[in-house]
Amino acid sequence: MILRDFLSKRGKHIEDNVDLSAGTLAWNLRSKKKANEMDGFINATIGSATEDDGKLMVLPTLVEELSNLTGDQIFSYANMRGVNEFVQAWKKDTIDTYPTYLQEGAETFSTLPITACGGLTGGLMISAQVLFDKGDTILAPNSRWGNIDNVFFKNLQLKESTYELLDKEGNLNFDNLISKIQKAEKEEKKIGIYLNFPNNPSGISPSYDEVKKFQEIVEEISIPTTIFLDDAYEGCAYEDSIIEHSLYPYLIGLNEDVVTIKVDGVSKRYFAYGARLGLVTVGLGEEISDEEKMKVRELMAKAARTNTSSAPKGIQVAMSNVLNDPVKNKKIHEEKKRNTGILEDRYNFMKKLIGEKESSVLQPVGFNSGFFGYFQVKGKQQATEISQKLLDKGLGTVPFENAKIGLNGVRVAFCSISERNLENTVDIIYSL
Numbered sequence: 502m503i504l505r506d507f508l509s510k511r512g513k514h515i516e517d518n519v520d521l522s523a524g525t526l527a528w529n530l531r532s533k534k535k536a537n538e539m540d541g542f543i544n545a546t547i548g549s550a551t552e553d554d555g556k557l558m559v560l561p562t563l564v565e566e567l568s569n570l571t572g573d574q575i576f577s578y579a580n581m582r583g584v585n586e587f588v589q590a591w592k593k594d595t596i597d598t599y600p601t602y603l604q605e606g607a608e609t610f611s612t613l614p615i616t617a618c619g620g621l622t623g624g625l626m627i628s629a630q631v632l633f634d635k636g637d638t639i640l641a642p643n644s645r646w647g648n649i650d651n652v653f654f655k656n657l658q659l660k661e662s663t664y665e666l667l668d669k670e671g672n673l674n675f676d677n678l679i680s681k682i683q684k685a686e687k688e689e690k691k692i693g694i695y696l697n698f699p700n701n702p703s704g705i706s707p708s709y710d711e712v713k714k715f716q717e718i719v720e721e722i723s724i725p726t727t728i729f730l731d732d733a734y735e736g737c738a739y740e741d742s743i744i745e746h747s748l749y750p751y752l753i754g755l756n757e758d759v760v761t762i763k764v765d766g767v768s769k770r771y772f773a774y775g776a777r778l779g780l781v782t783v784g785l786g787e788e789i790s791d792e793e794k795m796k797v798r799e800l801m802a803k804a805a806r807t808n809t810s811s812a813p814k815g816i817q818v819a820m821s822n823v824l825n826d827p828v829k830n831k832k833i834h835e836e837k838k839r840n841t842g843i844l845e846d847r848y849n850f851m852k853k854l855i856g857e858k859e860s861s862v863l864q865p866v867g868f869n870s871g872f873f874g875y876f877q878v879k880g881k882q883q884a885t886e887i888s889q890k891l892l893d894k895g896l897g898t899v900p901f902e903n904a905k906i907g908l909n910g911v912r913v914a915f916c917s918i919s920e921r922n923l924e925n926t927v928d929i930i931y932s933l
């Protein structure tokens with residue numbers, strides 16, 4: 502590398518460890534190339550929801566609102582904490598998804614959100630940066646979104662302690678996380694815990710019973726602990742027994758040693774991936790004064806300001822106009838319901854097809870939410886090898902493989918498979 506001598510230690514670490522051609526992007530490129538050579542190729546690598554005709558799934562009300570904005574509304578600077586009408590509306594939009602009995606607590610123990618430039622990624626970065634130093638321990642699931650490695654472990658160089666999210670049968674189980682928390686309490690001065698539900702890549706969300714079990718542990722924690730909730734796919738739940746909204750209201754107000762950072766954004770919640778708008782809400786473990794809450798919020802605003810500054814304005818104005826207008830608000834929620842309904846239909850159909858099949862190579866996990874189906878490898882083969890075989894047979898998938906943390910599985914993004922291709926998708930998976 503020609504600039505090697507110019508680089509900071511962080512720069513060298515990033516240069517040596519971050520690989521932009523790996524993971525989802527690389528398998529998407531391979532799939533696109535293969536699709537040019539092979540008729541009927543199915544690309545199930547992409548984590549953006551698409552219509553059955555392959556076009557990106559969007560929300561027409563938001564598209565229309567954006568196209569009606571004036572130059573001033575798009576191009577002037579936004580307040581660095583976020584456009585006030587927008588963050589107020591976002592807070593309400595989030596709290597409205599919680600069961601009524603938890604809504605008051607969500608008011609009491611929360612700051613107002615601040616905006617983060619660069620989507621949820623930006624939100625995760627600024628909040629982790631302000632709370633953790635290089636070498637501090639973060640508990641992260643072995644089944645996790647690849648960019649969390651880039652942000653937490655390769656850029657910020659936090660120390661990884663891995664917990665297993667899924668048991669051997671592919672069901673979600675918090676037991677391993679709980680024992681890792683108990684171990685860390687003895688060894689560390691403070692910790693972070695990264696949780697992401699619906700989970701990427703496993704497509705799994707916890708049942709209410711599992712959440713209760715986790716709540717009981719949170720109540721007992723005795724060292725300063727920050728829970729990062731990556732709520733990218735919140736609201737996409739397809740089974741009655743699982744939690745259909747963020748875990749946030751269950752984790753706040755429980756324990757003064759536990760702070761919960763809710764990171765969400767328009768990317769998937771409003772099908773606006775490229776808008777690059779994330780939000781960070783801090784949830785306290787105990788009741789504090791409004792003045793103290795403002796200071797906590799200011800801290801996050803300072804973190805944002807010193808990193809990427811204010812977030813894009815146009816999307817905030819458009820979202821604010823939609824959320825604050827009862828007619829448009831109703832309309833956009835109907836459109837969201839239509840989109841998640843399509844994802845749910847794909848999920849149900851895929852589950853039905855899988856239920857009729859057996860494989861000696863792949864074991865579907867109990868995916869129940871989000872954008873993905875996930876299959877753990879049963880034998881000695883590596884997930885990369887399996888994704889290559891699937892690619893050759895006409896299906897693009899993403900392998901998740903990391904021997905060190907016990908990860909060996911294949912992700913199938915049903916969010917971007919048209920209904921007519923689902924049967925063929927499952928046939929290919931089970932033809933190995």
Ligand SMILES: Cc1ncc(COP(=O)(O)O)c(C=O)c1O
Nearest residue numbers: 548620621622646697701733768
């Ligand atoms: C779990 C998870 N968090 C965050 C993101 C990215 O969000 P954003 O595009 O808003 O940075 C993704 C995108 O794939 C994701 O899967």
